[in-house]
Amino acid sequence: MMEKFRRIFVIVADSLGVGAMPDSPAFGDVGVNTLGHISQTADSFHIPTLQKLGLANITPLKQVPPASAPLAYYGKLCEKSNGKDTMTGHWEMMGLEVTRPFKTFTETGFPPELIRELEKRTGRTVIGNKSASGTEILDELAEEEIATGHMIVYTSADSVMQICGNEETFGLDELYRCCEIARELTMKEEWRVGRVIARPYTGKKKGEFKRTSNRHDYALKPFGKTALDALKASGLDVISVGKIRDIFDGQGITDSHKSKSSVHGMEQTLEIAQTDFHGLCFVNLVDFDALWGHRRDPEGYAREIEKFDVNLGRLLDLMKKDDLLIITADHGNDPTYTGTDHTREKVPFLAYSPSMKGGAEIPEQETFAVVGATIAVNFGVKMPEGTIGSSLLSLLK
Incomplete structure (x- = not known):
């Protein structure tokens, strides 16, 4: 089959949900809508670029009217998996x-048995061990860590163990060593977290602490082959930007670019758009x-x-006739909702190519997996055994 698009860009606006799913209350999320409530x-x-693509046609936005003739195909995707975190959404x-x-x-924090084992193996005393925001825990405990050589361990509403280390006093290599031990320990079924995250920081006293871009995620490997593996095995480029490489633990990636911020991630994507790659550029803006x-x-x-909208406009200017852009999200995180957790939500789907004659609404889909399936069908690649999702390529005219 002749491929329709030579290059496909998938941009994940991390957490940009567009409204509750029928089962959201079971996850503790009632009436959530990340994008809608931000606008309210x-x-x-x-957001002129996103508006003309059709974002305001997906969910009503207070300040942004829907486009009368949207450029992109637009709709909502539901999550089929049991979860509302980064890895679940991307996988x-x-x-x-x-x-x-x-x-x-x-x-509850991590079980005492896990903490004891971590202390024994790393040779460091653990402080913290609770759910906290990364900036708050530094203000509370970083001075103690610097003075004593203890190790800050904390979690969040995500399935993560986060370990902080001051780049000057703790050292990056030592932080990474401790995280590798933690990853090994948390492979045990009852302690199995999705990611162990190294959280380096600089500064000497409260109010001055800043997390740095030397963060490193130690993720579980996907439990099966994904669309990325199929693309790579077929000799196509699979270029990751941001934390995509970490989310898939490098599986199916041919080239990766670490980002310092979401703006930097889009700048990297603009540079990649000026190269003649053949395959997928997969971007996460965290x-x-x-x-x-x-x-x-x-x-x-x-x-x-x-800020994303401005760089998105620049990307559209660089796109060729045989390029496809898909914009979506991996879960919600409604900033007007209680707590600090992700929210179980539908996510947006925008698909645009300069070759399209104009956009239209696509029916609501029951899984995010339509994204990978659409890419695979475009490149004539067979999806791996045991995967879900069907292609929307025939709808994108």
Whole structure:
């Protein structure tokens, strides 16, 4: 089959949900709508590129009218997997249905047996061991860590163990060593978290601490082959930007680019768009989630979307006739909702190519996996055994 598109860009606006799913209350999420509530709350919201693609046609936005003739095909995707976290969302996008949610330790911290083993193996005393925001835990405990050489361990509403280390006093190599031990320990079924995250920081006293871009995620490998593996095995480029490489633990990736921020991630994507790759450029923009969603800051979230909109306009200018752009999300994180957890939501789906004659609404889909399936069919690649999802390629005219 002749491929329709030579290059496909998939951009995941991390946590940009567009409304509750029927089962959202079972996840503790009632009436959530990340994008809708950002628009309702923010003083202003200027997103001309996303507006003309059709974002405001997906869910009503207070300051942004729907486009009368949207350029993109637009709709909503439901999550089939059991979860509302980064790995579940991305793995499903590429064909894996996660039926058992990853372990979280939000309420209690990590079990004493795990902490004891971690202390024994690393030779360091653990402090913290609770659910906290990354900036708060540094203000509370970083001075103690610097003075004593103890190790800050904390979690969040996600399935993660996060370990902080001061780049000057703890050292990056030592932080990574401790995280590798933690990853090994948390492979045990009852302690199995989705990711162990190294959280390096700089600064000497409260109020000055800053997390750095030397973060490293130690993720579980996907439990099966994904669309990425199929593309790579067929000799296609699979270029990752942001934390995509970490989410898939490098599986199916041919080239990866680490981002310092979401703006930087889009700048990297613009550079990649000026190269003649053949295959997929898969981008995660994490700041929506990490800086604004978890911190319950709708105003900051709105400004981040506006910055994205500017660079998105630049990307559209660089796109060729045989390029396809898909914009979606991996879960919600409604900054107007209670707590600091992700929210179980539908996600947006926007698909645009300069070769399209205009956009239209596509029916709501029951899984994020339509993304991977569409890419595979475009390149004439067979999806791996045991994956889910069917292609939307025939709808994109």
